[in-house]
Amino acid sequence: MIGTGSIGRRLTFLLAGVAALLSVLSWWMVTGLAREAAERTQDNVLAASATAIAETLRSEQGEVRLELPYSAFAMLGAIGEDRVFYRVMAGDELLTGYADLPALSDPPPPGQVRFDTGTYSGETIRMASVSRLVLAGAQPLPVTVTMAQTGNGVSTISAELSRLAAVMAVAFFGVAVILSFFAARASLRPLNEIAAAVSRRGPSDLRPLKRDAPAELAPLMTSLNRLMERLGQSIRRSEDFIAEAAHRVRTPLAVVRTQAEIALRSVEDEAEKRRLRGIIRAVDESSRSAGQLLDHATVTYRADDLTRAPVDLATLVEQTSAALEPTAAMKDITLTRNTMPAQIMGDPVLLDNALRNVLDNAIKYSPEDTEVVLAITTEGREVRITVTDEGPGLGDGPVRALTERFRRGSNTGDIVGSGLGLTIVEDVLSAHGGRLELHTREGERGACITLVLPLS
Incomplete structure (x- = not known):
């Protein structure tokens, strides 16, 4: 500009x-x-x-x-x-x-x-x-x-009178300049107050601006309110589109996967089985990528207009891990919880989404018949949710790069993933004033992912 x-x-x-x-x-x-x-x-x-x-x-x-x-x-x-x-x-x-x-x-x-x-x-x-x-x-x-x-x-x-008049004129000019400065500031104060009122709002606070202002600023305020109304309508349409897209994308992919699994059980030719397994894998990858893309968009919209409510992290860990226990049981993975009471102010939907992504990664990358541990600890005015697994770790590259979109570790192999899970987690924590810590366990295999949040 x-x-x-x-x-x-x-x-x-x-x-x-x-x-x-x-x-x-x-x-x-x-x-x-x-x-x-x-x-x-x-x-x-x-x-x-x-x-x-x-x-x-x-x-x-x-x-x-x-x-x-x-x-x-x-x-x-x-x-x-x-x-x-x-x-x-x-x-x-x-x-x-x-x-x-x-x-x-x-x-x-x-x-x-x-x-x-x-x-x-x-x-x-x-x-x-x-x-x-x-x-x-x-x-x-x-x-x-x-x-x-x-x-x-x-x-x-x-x-003599001319010199006196010149001195008086210079004095008048000096006083007039000072008064002009204050007059300009006073004249622009309503405009500055409007700008300050808009800047104090959150990204999704699109309520009409109602302030007393001079008649000259009335067209500006009217145009600004109309713009915010149009932006609000656009955001609502985008949110509706995301919800509809989630349903439209996931449902057909689930149907395709089901049909592919039925076909896999009914064929005996090994070449056909390989092709069907390839289809199932591609469907899983597409479903996961589409789901996480939609989750990322949802997190972005909700983070702009963050809901603040009391959240018991011990209850959140119990509920989220219980929802993923069937997935862990398929690989004989044990979910161990070491929790303690800890309450914060935050958006329970976003926090559940972040914890679900971390726990899902731990289960996905861990080998069979291993253990994933979830622990809650407090340090000062912060609470830490730590998830440790016995998987391949975070790879050899810089761990902070793993929070970038579509970035995955060098040791993921052929495991299906989109590279958006940790991006979603970091966005959620940033919206809550927290941070994400990534470590590879020393002397052991596995990753240690810590969600750090401020206590209420």
């Missing part, structure tokens, strides 16, 4: 990207507003200074008189260490100030203030002009007062 990245990481990056965009936008807006506010403040102060000077204009003996108020220049000094310039013109005559100060491109009408930006002495200046009519002689004379100031103070104030 090819990964496409974490949804939480992608959501965090998306929210962080939005936060970064908002941070840059807020810095740009604050910087612009700060500069605009500083420039407006400078314009207001320039206008107030020019108006204060204009209000001191008066006419004496037909001449325009002016007294420059200190407050007009003090106001300009409050917003920075900029240079200040001024000029007062009575008509075309300079009353005071800087004669070469640039004139406004649009002179103000009487009683109004106009603003303009120009260059003076190599520096950019901001100018404010106000005009007033002063009676000088018989005619009113227009007097224009112009105040100008360099913009270094405004730039300094704007730069």
Whole structure:
């Protein structure tokens, strides 16, 4: 499966990207507003200074008189260490100030203030002009007062506010990234809870998933429940097929074997007898292989949905060995039981199947007129069911390989077998949290098979 990245990481990056965009936008807006506010403040102060000077204009003996108020220049000094310039013109005559100060491109009408930006002495200046009519002689004379100031103070104030805005934007971005991480986790928590609820279930727990979830996850839960319903139906059909197949396969093979045995008793030709014995052997091998294949499938399905019930192992050993005593009696094999009370929690059907496979192998591989011993012992929190026989042992190869499917020992000879018995036993023990131990008896012929299970 090819990964496409974490949804939480992608959501965090998306929210962080939005936060970064908002941070840059807020810095740009604050910087612009700060500069605009500083420039407006400078314009207001320039206008107030020019108006204060204009209000001191008066006419004496037909001449325009002016007294420059200190407050007009003090106001300009409050917003920075900029240079200040001024000029007062009575008509075309300079009353005071800087004669070469640039004139406004649009002179103000009487009683109004106009603003303009120009260059003076190599520096950019901001100018404010106000005009007033002063009676000088018989005619009113227009007097224009112009105040100008360099913009270094405004730039300094704007730069400081811009730096402050940048720090605040970075802080906002950092907080937003942290909040985005937690927001992404909180948003994905319902999905993680659904995944955890599904992962805690057993392989065969296909009940509908019923959890409170956001509306966006409702289609996912509906699809998941439908999938589990279809899987449940498929498993039930498979189990029904296994049960039906067991009946369909075993019954015809048993009929063929019976008919072959009847024919064997009725013929006298040795060639015919050999052929019939070959047929009986092939039927036995096919019947055993089909039966163990079906048993293995049954164990696989039941192990996925293990039934837990109290099981008395002493009773289980007695019942299983009693069921196989007729088979052992045909070879004059004695089944000896050394049992003790021991109870575990498990599936009695699977445990019987495992013990039956081990005991069946012991009887099958043991020579006639020998003994098979079944013993129950406990060690700590474990119970051990040991089956020993006097057969050929486990062969020369690695014993753990005998638990693989269709693997048999090198010394089985022509004895019919499928190589699935120990595989079934190990699957059953693994489902119960136990293990299978295989040994060849030291100094003697025979195998020692131990089923180890945890006590309840």
